[in-house]
Amino acid sequence: MDALPVRQLDVNAGSGLHWSGDSKKLHFTLGDELFTANAEGKDKATSQKIGFEQASDKPAGKIALTGARIVTMKGDEVIEGGTVVVDGNRIVAVGQDIAIPLDAKRIDASGKTIVPGFIDAHWHGAMNDGGLIPQQSWINLASLAFGVTTLHDPSNHSASIFTQSEMQRAGLVLGPRIYSTGTILYGAKTPYTSNVNSLDDALTHLNRQKAEGAISVKSYQQPRRDQRQQILEAARRTGMMVVPEGGSLFQMNMGMVVDGHTTVEHALPLAEVWDDVKQLWSQTAVGYTPTLNVGYGGLDGEHYWYARTEVWKHPLLSRYVPRSVLEPRAVRRETAPEEDFNVLRVARTATALSRAGVNTSIGAHGQREGLGAHWEMWMFVLGGMTPMEALRTASINPARNFGFDKDLGSIEPGKLADLVVIDGNPLTDIRQSDRIVQVMQNGRLFDAMTMNQIAPVAKVRKPLFFEGADGQTMPIDGEALESGHLGD
Structure with missing residues (x-):
C-alpha cells in the first residue's frame, strides 16, 4: 500500500x-x-x-368529537356516547358529560367508534423518486386515510426517509409520523454491508445512523452472535433501539430474544411453538412484529386477502393508489384452500405468545398502502385474538415497544391527538376497522375519502397526478365507487 x-x-x-x-x-x-x-x-x-432549527407543526384551535364510542386503550376501557376534546395537537379531555369549550369546533361522531391512531411497527415504502421528495405522496395519503398516523420503517434510504420525516414534522408534507432505522446494518455482502468485528465498529455504525436521524437500527443478517451483541451494547451507549430480523432461522430468533433486542421482526419460521418458547420470551421485554402480510413458511397474508376479497375495488384504497399500480397486483388472483395459508398458523402462534406476555404489534411491511395495517389486525383475529386484542397490536403495543407511549397509543388527556373515526364497531366485527370516515393526526382532522382538512380550519388538498381537475379518481368500469367497507 x-x-x-x-x-x-x-x-x-x-x-x-x-x-x-x-x-x-x-x-x-x-x-x-x-x-x-x-x-x-x-x-x-x-x-x-x-x-x-425549524418549528414543529402545531395547529391552533379546539375541536370536540362528540357522541362516539371511544376505545381508549386504557386497559379495556370503552366509553359509550363519549367526547374527546383537543386543544392544539393534544388531547385535553375524554369522557361522558364533560365540559366542551365554547370556542371548540364540534364534530358529531354519534354512532361511530373512535380509536387511537394506528402505529405500523414495520413499514417500508417509497420516500423519494430519483432522490426527489414529492410535495404530495399518494402513498402517504393512503396510509393516513387508513388511520396509520405513525410508522416505523426498519429499512430505508437514510437521506430520503429522514428528509421526509423532518418535512412531515414541520408540516411541509402530509403523512404519518415517520421514524426509521435508515439504512440497515447488513452483515451479508451487499452494497450496504456493515462490518462489525468489535464494539468500536458497532459504535461507528450507530453513531453514523444516529447523526442521520435514526432512533433505531436494523441488525440484519449479522452472522455471529457476538456481532449482534456488540451492536446491542453500542445501542445502550448511544440510546438507540435494535430491531433485528432472524432470516427465518429459529435458533437465531431465540438468541435475539435472550440477548434483549427491542423486537424480533418477521415471523418465526416455525408455525407452532411450545411452552419453552412462551416461558422464555415472556420473561423478557422483547417485542414481536410477525409481519403477517409477508409471513414465512407458506402462503402469506397479502395473497390471502387478494384471494378472498376484491382489493382493487376497495372504496378508500382506490381513491389514492393509481389503477396502474393497484390493478395489476390485485385483479388476477391466485387462490388456495384455507388450510394452505400458513400465515393463519403464524397468527395463532403470535396470539399465543401475546397472551403469554409478549408485546405483539402489527407490521404491514408496506404491503398495500394503509389497508395492509388492517389486514394485520384481521389476521390476528383469524388467529384467535379478540378484536380488542387486535386493536392493541395497532396502537398501545407498538407505542410501548418504541417508547412512544407517553405521547401515543391511547386516548388520554395529555397525549398527542392522533385519532381514527370508524363508521361501525370493530369491537364486534374487526372487519369494520377499515370503514374510516375521518382521521386526526397531530390535532388536524381530515376527511378520509378526500384527505381534505376539516378542522381546526378547512383546507382542500391539491389533486394527485392521476385525479381529475375536481380531485376525483376515474371510476372503475364507469361506475361511481361507493363508500363502505370491503366485502367478502
Missing part, C-alpha cells in the same frame, strides 16, 4: 465527499456537521455545525 497511501478521515464515516476549489482541502458531511480535512494529512479533520 506504500504506492497508494490511504488515510482515515473520520471514525464515523460521512457522505458528500468533495474537494475544495483549490484541491487543498477535502469536505464531507455527517448529519448536521460539515467536516474539512487538509490534503497534506497533517491535522485531524475539523467540523462545524451547519444545521438549522
Whole structure:
C-alpha cells in the first residue's frame, strides 16, 4: 500500500465527499456537521455545525368529537356516547358529560367508534423518486386515510426517509409520523454491508445512523452472535433501539430474544411453538412484529386477502393508489384452500405468545398502502385474538415497544391527538376497522375519502397526478365507487 497511501478521515464515516476549489482541502458531511480535512494529512479533520432549527407543526384551535364510542386503550376501557376534546395537537379531555369549550369546533361522531391512531411497527415504502421528495405522496395519503398516523420503517434510504420525516414534522408534507432505522446494518455482502468485528465498529455504525436521524437500527443478517451483541451494547451507549430480523432461522430468533433486542421482526419460521418458547420470551421485554402480510413458511397474508376479497375495488384504497399500480397486483388472483395459508398458523402462534406476555404489534411491511395495517389486525383475529386484542397490536403495543407511549397509543388527556373515526364497531366485527370516515393526526382532522382538512380550519388538498381537475379518481368500469367497507 506504500504506492497508494490511504488515510482515515473520520471514525464515523460521512457522505458528500468533495474537494475544495483549490484541491487543498477535502469536505464531507455527517448529519448536521460539515467536516474539512487538509490534503497534506497533517491535522485531524475539523467540523462545524451547519444545521438549522425549524418549528414543529402545531395547529391552533379546539375541536370536540362528540357522541362516539371511544376505545381508549386504557386497559379495556370503552366509553359509550363519549367526547374527546383537543386543544392544539393534544388531547385535553375524554369522557361522558364533560365540559366542551365554547370556542371548540364540534364534530358529531354519534354512532361511530373512535380509536387511537394506528402505529405500523414495520413499514417500508417509497420516500423519494430519483432522490426527489414529492410535495404530495399518494402513498402517504393512503396510509393516513387508513388511520396509520405513525410508522416505523426498519429499512430505508437514510437521506430520503429522514428528509421526509423532518418535512412531515414541520408540516411541509402530509403523512404519518415517520421514524426509521435508515439504512440497515447488513452483515451479508451487499452494497450496504456493515462490518462489525468489535464494539468500536458497532459504535461507528450507530453513531453514523444516529447523526442521520435514526432512533433505531436494523441488525440484519449479522452472522455471529457476538456481532449482534456488540451492536446491542453500542445501542445502550448511544440510546438507540435494535430491531433485528432472524432470516427465518429459529435458533437465531431465540438468541435475539435472550440477548434483549427491542423486537424480533418477521415471523418465526416455525408455525407452532411450545411452552419453552412462551416461558422464555415472556420473561423478557422483547417485542414481536410477525409481519403477517409477508409471513414465512407458506402462503402469506397479502395473497390471502387478494384471494378472498376484491382489493382493487376497495372504496378508500382506490381513491389514492393509481389503477396502474393497484390493478395489476390485485385483479388476477391466485387462490388456495384455507388450510394452505400458513400465515393463519403464524397468527395463532403470535396470539399465543401475546397472551403469554409478549408485546405483539402489527407490521404491514408496506404491503398495500394503509389497508395492509388492517389486514394485520384481521389476521390476528383469524388467529384467535379478540378484536380488542387486535386493536392493541395497532396502537398501545407498538407505542410501548418504541417508547412512544407517553405521547401515543391511547386516548388520554395529555397525549398527542392522533385519532381514527370508524363508521361501525370493530369491537364486534374487526372487519369494520377499515370503514374510516375521518382521521386526526397531530390535532388536524381530515376527511378520509378526500384527505381534505376539516378542522381546526378547512383546507382542500391539491389533486394527485392521476385525479381529475375536481380531485376525483376515474371510476372503475364507469361506475361511481361507493363508500363502505370491503366485502367478502
